[in-house]
Amino acid sequence: MKAKYFPNCDFLQAKLGVNPSDMWRSIHAAKEMVKQGSRRRIGDGEQTNVWHIPWLPGDNDGCLTNEMPQELEHIRVVNLMETGSKRWDEEDEDATHVLFDCSYARSVWTQIQMGLTDVSTAGYEGHITDIIQHFAEKCSRGNFALILLVCGNLWNRRNRLVWDRVNVSEFGVQALVMNMLHEWKQKCAEGNVIRDEHGQFIRARNHKLQALYSPREDEALGLKEALSWVKELGYKRCVFETDAKELVEACRSARGNTYFHLIVLDCIDLLKHYDEVLVDYVPRSANVVAHELARAIYSMSGVHEWVDTPPDCIRDVLIIDSIE
Structure with missing residues (x-):
């Protein structure tokens, strides 16, 4: 029955189809009732869409109830996890961590030779906007431009990793920054x-x-x-x-x-x-x-x-x- 009516998805996503049998019509009619009480068990999260498949525990329908941004329609549960593990990425939206504190960011700052390997030890504590404001006030125009380019490319790298599962190396980010800096200088x-x-x-x-x-x-x-x-x-x-x-x-x-x-x-x-x-x-x-x-x-x-x-x-x- 699966091979005939839903070969490329699971039962909860199956459509009634054209000219269904009486048996399949009866089974399909019970789908919504089954869906209300079922939850998908999360393994690596690769095949679970966060919006359309019931996977959250609780008394609701098991799906996210937030308004869905169009550009995030196809994200999966794996995108909400730390890379290479089954732990939730609790620091997913922490811009300070992404741009300055994590080991990847520290490595990039070291290669760029800005001397900003750690925000906290460098004395730039606070919200990310406070940190950027500090740089704007204390750095030369050229160094501030470089800082903004590094931050922008680190954030783009993070987004590509989370949403597209594409990892850009530290050297790749450095090369992008230096090329953009050269073009900025040309302008x-x-x-x-x-x-x-x-x-x-x-x-x-x-x-x-x-x-x-x-x-x-x-x-x-x-x-x-x-x-x-x-x-x-x-x-x-x-x-x-x-x-x-x-x-x-x-x-x-x-x-x-x-x-x-x-x-x-x-x-x-x-x-x-x-x-x-x-x-x-x-x-x-x-x-x-x-x-x-x-x-x-x-x-x-x-x-x-x-x-x-x-x-x-x-x-x-x-x-x-x-x-x-």
Whole structure:
């Protein structure tokens, strides 16, 4: 009977089906009564859905009565247990434990070399929000950014382990953090290159930006700086190329009251100082020169400017561009 009517589930989840026999119809009619008094015995919890299968002791129907978040519909009892054991994960929602106190987190902090191997012994006791606030007040901007990246990746790792049963190694988390930190730094530096109508190098400049905003705001600030710089140099007919598509579209129809749109309005005002000007979108692959120039700022100090002769960091890229 199981092979015919419920081969891929248990009796409590079985459907009546199409054209059932009288015997199966009678048995199925008693399912709800059986369900009210039955409970699934939990072994490893791998096959027990926490919402749809009766597994909790008590006088109710044995299922969770909380409102079910859509994204958690398919979680199983095993997701509520400590990894590798049959004990309940009582610290499942303790963010301080996940981000700082557990052995895994301590190992990651040690590899990152932040010196924060233990929150309690480091003197940062309290709720997780208090700890983060302490870091915000005491750390440099760069170190605070690194702390946030580590915390974010530790929490993502925890979620992947709990819900997807995928374990990311300490080295994997470290690599993700360092890659994200590098990209964040890239967003906080600006590289501007002026070329003539034939693509020949005329002038270049790079410098760091205040990395206090979102990536799109940083892009808008970068364009504003470039427009001011080129205006001061006296150029009147220009095409400004950027790989920030949203910024280009905003310059054509600035609508909104966010800080991003306020910066765009400043850009539009600067555009009025040119006789002929265009802000154009190019893919990132066509904007390599500017990105390489921005990357180079982290091996330099201050603002750098080159006239007539390009810096070594973009010389090869310019040659490749001229060939293509």
